[in-house]
Amino acid sequence: MGNPKAFLTIHRQEAGYRPLHDRIHDFGEVEQTLNEKDRRTQASRCMDCGVAFCHWACPLGNKPPEWNDALYKGDWELAYRLLNETNDFPEFTGRVCPALCEKACVLNLTHHEPTTNREDECAITEHAFAENYIRIHSPKRNGKSVAVIGAGPAGLTAANRLNLKGYAVTVFDRNENAGGLLRYGIPNFKLNKTIIDRRISLLEAEGITFRYGEDIDVMSLPEGFDAYIIATGTPTARNLDIPGRELKGVHLALEMLAQQNRVLAGADISKDKLVNARGKDVLVIGGGDTGSDCIGTAHRQGCRSVTQIEIMPKPPVGHSDPANPWPAYPRTLKTTSSHEEGCTRRWNLNTLRFTGKDGKVTAAEVQEVTWESVADGGRPVMKPVGEPETIKADMVLLAMGFIKPVQPQFAENVFVCGDAANGASLVVRAMADGRRAAAEADRYLKR
Ligand code: FAD
Numbered sequence: 341m342g343n344p345k346a347f348l349t350i351h352r353q354e355a356g357y358r359p360l361h362d363r364i365h366d367f368g369e370v371e372q373t374l375n376e377k378d379r380r381t382q383a384s385r386c387m388d389c390g391v392a393f394c395h396w397a398c399p400l401g402n403k404p405p406e407w408n409d410a411l412y413k414g415d416w417e418l419a420y421r422l423l424n425e426t427n428d429f430p431e432f433t434g435r436v437c438p439a440l441c442e443k444a445c446v447l448n449l450t451h452h453e454p455t456t457n458r459e460d461e462c463a464i465t466e467h468a469f470a471e472n473y474i475r476i477h478s479p480k481r482n483g484k485s486v487a488v489i490g491a492g493p494a495g496l497t498a499a500n501r502l503n504l505k506g507y508a509v510t511v512f513d514r515n516e517n518a519g520g521l522l523r524y525g526i527p528n529f530k531l532n533k534t535i536i537d538r539r540i541s542l543l544e545a546e547g548i549t550f551r552y553g554e555d556i557d558v559m560s561l562p563e564g565f566d567a568y569i570i571a572t573g574t575p576t577a578r579n580l581d582i583p584g585r586e587l588k589g590v591h592l593a594l595e596m597l598a599q600q601n602r603v604l605a606g607a608d609i610s611k612d613k614l615v616n617a618r619g620k621d622v623l624v625i626g627g628g629d630t631g632s633d634c635i636g637t638a639h640r641q642g643c644r645s646v647t648q649i650e651i652m653p654k655p656p657v658g659h660s661d662p663a664n665p666w667p668a669y670p671r672t673l674k675t676t677s678s679h680e681e682g683c684t685r686r687w688n689l690n691t692l693r694f695t696g697k698d699g700k701v702t703a704a705e706v707q708e709v710t711w712e713s714v715a716d717g718g719r720p721v722m723k724p725v726g727e728p729e730t731i732k733a734d735m736v737l738l739a740m741g742f743i744k745p746v747q748p749q750f751a752e753n754v755f756v757c758g759d760a761a762n763g764a765s766l767v768v769r770a771m772a773d774g775r776r777a778a779a780e781a782d783r784y785l786k787r
Pocket of ligand 1: 436437489491492495514519526530554555556558572573630633760765766
């Protein structure tokens with residue numbers, strides 16, 4: 341380790357977002373990059389802790405002390421090799437991961453300025469692509485084959501691991517392209533889709549076959565494979581079954597997000613099917629990542645205003661509880677690039693009904709609630725407070741999460757992973773679970 345005390349004198353420096361006036365008019369990635377010198381300086385802040393909490397906190401078991409050290413010393417290729425040992429696609433997590441490793445960084449506890457692992461990861465990977473030292477592997481084939489159903493991060497990771505072990509891998513997806521929610525959920529301003537295309541080209545060059553537009557019935561899996569990976573995600577969004585739900589202008593978040601990504605990819609959507617916020621007062625129901633992606637998308641489409649409401653209480657901001665020095669993540673108040681772009685945020689609001697005119701939504705009736713603890717430690721109970729109020733809205737986006745699928749009892753050669761197995765979660769968890777499923781399939785096939 342080159343500079344063990346760097347963290348005492350060097351502050352955390354984030355690359356930050358493109359200026360607001362610039363980024364709000366396009367769907368290009370909002371995040372900027374540091375120059376190489378500053379990036380290496382940031383890497384020097386890593387303390388190489390004896391017990392690296394970052395490694396423990398990362399679902400993939402990433403090893404930031406090792407690759408930050410290589411980065412600090414200027415050995416970008418070694419940094420990529422170390423990173424790629426645990427992470428199949430660091431160009432995805434380097435862009436969209438909430439970086440659980442940074443939340444667990446010891447510098448977070450003492451200085452509230454953790455290392456910049458996520459940005460370091462992205463820089464190391466982009467350097468690897470730019471310098472062309474990502475090798476195309478030609479695995480020796482072992483005569484066995486695996487079908488992967490679902491080309492999201494979990495399926496892609498499982499496919500990559502199994503392909504590298506010599507299995508003939510075919511990935512089936514009902515969409516017209518690979519990536520799952522990376523492509524048809526997460527907006528381009530967080531993850532440009534050329535980043536996915538680049539990786540898919542590599543996977544194809546290494547021998548993986550992709551079959552698109554195939555909606556597989558998991559109860560009747562394609563024949564002729566020795567094992568199957570089910571990585572079909574959580575296709576069912578949570579709905580809001582209240583009066584007025586049928587009004588025009590009330591949409592599930594993904595109707596807008598997936599369509600916008602398709603439009604940017606060149607899809608021709610007829611005017612009557614277009615979900616567009618131009619000139620509208622938008623109400624986003626749901627305070628998570630999907631909700632914030634709706635906000636950023638609505639801004640870029642030219643909305644008049646955005647309000648985001650959440651039924652749960654406002655979470656604490658950072659380390660707001662002096663009695664508890666540990667990071668409060670994931671329940672800290674998160675301000676995303678989309679929130680910076682303008683949004684009224686409110687908490688403790690339950691939505692009672694949508695009202696409209698001529699079949700189109702014009703407002704939502706909401707009511708403030710409190711959450712009361714119950715004596716036996718059970719779930720807090722929601723209680724209404726005061727009178728309902730009206731929020732004007734001519735577009736409503738429901739971003740309230742996804743329902744965890746119930747998987748049937750599969751045969752012993754079928755392995756379920758990612759959101760399909762665990763419910764809606766994170767890209768990094770989906771990838772980690774794809775690795776787990778691939779290892780289990782490999783063990784099964786080698787019995
Ligand atoms: P998915 O990505 O959902 O992929 C499943 C794939 O299976 C899809 O391609 C689908 O078409 C295919 N499929 C489904 N059924 C079938 C079938 N029967 N036959 C063939 N194919 C099928 N996570 C983060 O870490 N950071 C973020 O910033 C972030 N932002 C998000 C924003 C939004 C709007 C959403 C919705 C989610 C976000 N997430 C984020 C969560 C993350 O995207 C998911 O946890 C992750 O993509 C799950 O990966 P997966 O491979 O399990 O499933």
